[in-house]
Amino acid sequence: MALLELRNVSKIYHLGGEEIRALDDVTLDIEAGEFCSIIGPSGSGKSTLMHILGCLDSPSLGTIKLDGVEIQKASTSQLAHIRNRKIGFVFQFFNLLPKLNVVQNVELPMIYSGIGGKERRERALKALEMVELGNRLKNRPSQLSGGQQQRVAIARALVNDPKIIFADEPTGNLDTHTGEVILELFRNLSRQGRTVMLVTHNPEIAAVTPRRIEIRNGKIADKVDTRLAGLDRLAAAAAKSAAAGAH
Amino acid sequence: MGLWNAIAVGFKEIWAHKFRSLLTMLGIILGVSSLIAMSALVEGMEKGSREALVAVGGLQKFRIESQPVPVEQRHLRDFATGVTLGDVYAIQNNAPEVLKISPEMRMEPSPTLSANGKNFRTWSTAGVWPVQLEMMEHNIEHGRCFNEVDDEQARSVCVIGTGIRDELWGNPEETGKEIIPLGQTLTINGSPFTVIGMFEHYESDQDRKTRLLRKAEEAERLASGLTNAPTGPKRMRGWGGNRRGGFAFWIKNNTVYVPLNTMWIKLLSGQTNTPSDKRLSEMEIKVRDVDKLELALSEIRNVMMVRHRGIEDFNVRTQEDWAEQINVFIKNARLSGGLIAGISLLVGGIGIMNIMLASISERIREIGIRKAVGAGALDIFVQIVVESTVIALIGGIAGVGTSYGLIQLIIAFTTTDNAPIVTVSSMAIAFGASAVIGVLAGLFPALKAARMNVIQSLRYD
Numbered sequence: 001m002a003l004l005e006l007r008n009v010s011k012i013y014h015l016g017g018e019e020i021r022a023l024d025d026v027t028l029d030i031e032a033g034e035f036c037s038i039i040g041p042s043g044s045g046k047s048t049l050m051h052i053l054g055c056l057d058s059p060s061l062g063t064i065k066l067d068g069v070e071i072q073k074a075s076t077s078q079l080a081h082i083r084n085r086k087i088g089f090v091f092q093f094f095n096l097l098p099k100l101n102v103v104q105n106v107e108l109p110m111i112y113s114g115i116g117g118k119e120r121r122e123r124a125l126k127a128l129e130m131v132e133l134g135n136r137l138k139n140r141p142s143q144l145s146g147g148q149q150q151r152v153a154i155a156r157a158l159v160n161d162p163k164i165i166f167a168d169e170p171t172g173n174l175d176t177h178t179g180e181v182i183l184e185l186f187r188n189l190s191r192q193g194r195t196v197m198l199v200t201h202n203p204e205i206a207a208v209t210p211r212r213i214e215i216r217n218g219k220i221a222d223k224v225d226t227r228l229a230g231l232d233r234l235a236a237a238a239a240k241s242a243a244a245g246a247h
Numbered sequence: 248m249g250l251w252n253a254i255a256v257g258f259k260e261i262w263a264h265k266f267r268s269l270l271t272m273l274g275i276i277l278g279v280s281s282l283i284a285m286s287a288l289v290e291g292m293e294k295g296s297r298e299a300l301v302a303v304g305g306l307q308k309f310r311i312e313s314q315p316v317p318v319e320q321r322h323l324r325d326f327a328t329g330v331t332l333g334d335v336y337a338i339q340n341n342a343p344e345v346l347k348i349s350p351e352m353r354m355e356p357s358p359t360l361s362a363n364g365k366n367f368r369t370w371s372t373a374g375v376w377p378v379q380l381e382m383m384e385h386n387i388e389h390g391r392c393f394n395e396v397d398d399e400q401a402r403s404v405c406v407i408g409t410g411i412r413d414e415l416w417g418n419p420e421e422t423g424k425e426i427i428p429l430g431q432t433l434t435i436n437g438s439p440f441t442v443i444g445m446f447e448h449y450e451s452d453q454d455r456k457t458r459l460l461r462k463a464e465e466a467e468r469l470a471s472g473l474t475n476a477p478t479g480p481k482r483m484r485g486w487g488g489n490r491r492g493g494f495a496f497w498i499k500n501n502t503v504y505v506p507l508n509t510m511w512i513k514l515l516s517g518q519t520n521t522p523s524d525k526r527l528s529e530m531e532i533k534v535r536d537v538d539k540l541e542l543a544l545s546e547i548r549n550v551m552m553v554r555h556r557g558i559e560d561f562n563v564r565t566q567e568d569w570a571e572q573i574n575v576f577i578k579n580a581r582l583s584g585g586l587i588a589g590i591s592l593l594v595g596g597i598g599i600m601n602i603m604l605a606s607i608s609e610r611i612r613e614i615g616i617r618k619a620v621g622a623g624a625l626d627i628f629v630q631i632v633v634e635s636t637v638i639a640l641i642g643g644i645a646g647v648g649t650s651y652g653l654i655q656l657i658i659a660f661t662t663t664d665n666a667p668i669v670t671v672s673s674m675a676i677a678f679g680a681s682a683v684i685g686v687l688a689g690l691f692p693a694l695k696a697a698r699m700n701v702i703q704s705l706r707y708d
């Protein structure tokens with residue numbers, strides 16, 4: 001049984017009498033431990049897919065099972081509970097709370113899972129050590145660089161030990177070098193056995209992941225066109241560098 | 248999210264917008280303090296009025312007095328006797344609900360009293376039975392009251408109130424010592440009477456307090472050796488003097504009583520020619536049980552109607568009207584005070600709701616983020632309600648504090664005989680009201696925040 005099972009999922013928006021199918025009959029399985037990218041041009045429906053996979057949104061049609069639980073019919077509070085326990089998000093614009101400092105931001109998910117103050121603090125510190133931000137605990141997000149903010153966001157996504165981590169264009173707002181550092185973090189997470197889904201429009205980033213799902217006009221493209229954008233070459237290079245890194 | 252976390256977040260949010268929160272609280276502060284101040288004022292007035300009512304004997308007591316024959320009975324005018332001593336005996340024997348009855352024979356117009364080289368026309372000089380003292384809640388502080396023997400033998404003795412003493416022999420505040428004129432001679436319209444008793448001084452609690460305070464200040468001043476006493480004409484400042492609220496006490500202090508028989512024989516003889524039945528000004532009656540006032544009244548009415556052969560040359564005057572008036576007045580004062588305070592509280596509540604609405608639209612993204620990491624609709628709802636309640640409660644506490652100042656201000660700007668009484672219950676009610684308003688004001692904004700769509704809130708900027 002796959003960790004995530006999507007069956008004929010559609011998301012339909014109605015705009016002034018016009019019907020927009022942001023997702024159109026998507027069927028998809030994600031196995032536990034997979035490192036997978038969702039790629040496609042802007043407006044193709046990547047974020048919509050991620051929101052539905054991540055229980056931030058529910059589908060208009062179709063069914064979705066997460067960890068064996070049907071969630072297309074779940075209430076908003078049940079969805080909140082699933083998001084809290086099983087899912088971690090990383091967004092393009094970091095989405096940290098500006099009034100809270102770094103530790104408090106990382107503690108936030110645990111506040112809603114009712115974890116006591118002491119344990120909360122310990123786990124937040126551990127997660128921050130992992131993203132190498134153990135020395136910036138009392139800083140406000142505005143006092144950090146973009147890359148540091150994104151690392152705080154990753155620590156926040158990890159802190160409740162979720163089944164799956166979603167990242168929507170996590171490097172979209174960062175310079176190339178910083179983006180690579182963040183990407184490396186996700187690769188490490190994947191190596192540790194976590195399920196990671198990476199949403200991107202950038203083939204170079206998608207090249208990092210073993211599996212790629214291509215979305216066009218709300219549909220999954222039958223076959224990823226590797227020649228387009230030189231994906232094959234990039235993938236080979238990535239595999240080579242990974243092999244080199246392993247040595 | 249636990250309640251403590253919600254409260255902590257609420258305080259942080261308020262602290263982050265100190266000035267805005269303070270302005271918002273102002274409505275609640277005013278509402279709570281005016282509620283407490285109003286209730287304190289009304290409470291004070293009520294106590295004053297009740298004291299006055301008790302001072303004249305309470306509801307149990309009423310009076311029967313002579314009145315002119317009504318128009319439709321004009322032809323029977325010659326048979327009209329008015330209220331007489333015979334009526335008193337008849338009621339005593341035939342109206343079982345009557346506990347005490349006390350005839351009163353007043354001199355009309357009120358006579359001139361002279362003593363110590365001074366003259367004074369008092370409020371009332373009356374011939375009574377000793378029972379009148381119980382009836383009017385009089386207490387003799389010095390000397391004694393006249394008794395049945397004094398009455399029977401029509402002795403020229405009298406009992407006076409402190410007001411009479413003040414006028415004829417001097418006020419203790421002015422003379423510096425208390426004069427007790429027992430054994431002195433007082434002439435009533437020229438007839439000499441011996442003062443055998445003097446009542447205690449009657450005053451309201453409030454007057455007593457001010458007088459004692461003034462006395463203490465005086466003593467302190469003397470003790471500290473300051474002899475330059477204020478010069479210039481002395482002001483008349485009290486002794487429960489003729490101020491509005493102290494009127495009932497003033498009347499009691501300005502009373503002269505002589506035995507009924509003495510009044511009849513020595514002071515009124517020659518003024519009336521119906522010696523067979525002594526005419527009274529009125530009689531005071533006290534019933535056994537206030538709840539059976541109606542029954543007692545009908546008993547008395549029956550006796551009187553028989554004796555007066557149906558001529559209505561008397562009327563019955565109860566204190567019900569007065570008590571009723573007090574009640575109506577207090578009710579109105581409560582209502583209007585409550586209304587004012589209620590409106591301020593309402594306005595305060597609307598202010599809080601307004602600021603909470605502004606606050607959540609500033610924090611749409613925050614709410615989206617909180618929801619994305621797992622906050623449920625209930626968590627968000629509770630957080631917003633807690634925030635608005637915290638604002639209201641801080642306002643409530645500040646309002647309780649401010650009410651003290653407000654009351655002092657009211658006291659300084661108005662002359663009231665009745666000191667405001669702050670009750671714990673009024674404070675509790677006002678504080679409770681602020682809590683309720685905080686919760687209510689938060690409900691709608693909280694619902695709005697809880698219902699926000701996660702994706703839309705996250706995308707909002």
Ligand SMILES: Nc1ncnc2c1ncn2[C@@H]1O[C@H](COP(=O)(O)OP(=O)(O)O)[C@@H](O)[C@H]1O
Pocket residue numbers: 013014015020021022040041042043044045046047048049
């Ligand atoms: N709330 C919405 N109402 C209407 N249309 C929407 C809404 N959200 C997304 N869409 C449409 O759905 C399509 C997919 O959007 P999105 O998933 O954000 O694309 P991507 O993330 O791939 O750039 C777009 O055409 C977008 O305009």
Ligand SMILES: [Mg+2]
Pocket residue numbers: 046047048
């Ligand atoms: Mg997108």
